[in-house]
Amino acid sequence: GIIRSLEKDDVDLFVPKFRIETTVDGKAALQNLGLSRIFDRSADFSDMSPSLDLFISSISHKCLIAVDEEGTTAAAKTKFAFQTLCAHDMDDEPP
Numbered sequence: 001g002i003i004r005s006l007e008k009d010d011v012d013l014f015v016p017k018f019r020i021e022t023t024v025d026g027k028a029a030l031q032n033l034g035l036s037r038i039f040d041r042s043a044d045f046s047d048m049s050p051s052l053d054l055f056i057s058s059i060s061h062k063c064l065i066a067v068d069e070e071g072t073t074a075a076a077k078t079k080f081a082f083q084t085l086c087a088h089d090m091d092d093e094p095p
Contacts, residue, residue, distance in 0.1 A: 017068040026059030026078065041085065049082075057083035 027039060037043055043055040063076040 015067060017066075019064065019066040021062070021064040023060055023062045026061050027056075030059065045082075051084045053085040054082055055084075057081045 030036075031039065038056045041053050041055055045051075045054045048054075058081045059078065061076065061078045064074065066073045
């Protein structure tokens, strides 16, 4: 067939150098998927920390790809920001 009749050949391919970087709000994406309890005060992270009222306040995912004369570089990272609440009982008298 046609595939067997094809021949190999060398070609020069020129690609302009570029860099693309983007950051995505992971909190909104996860909440849209139904995973919202981890962002609430009722989240249970007791296996990670003894702190009460620990919850995730934000998640972001950043990725980049760069192509230049030296080659291709790609990287990605995800950042979780945890928050805890602390307050004293308002009925208590100050010391």
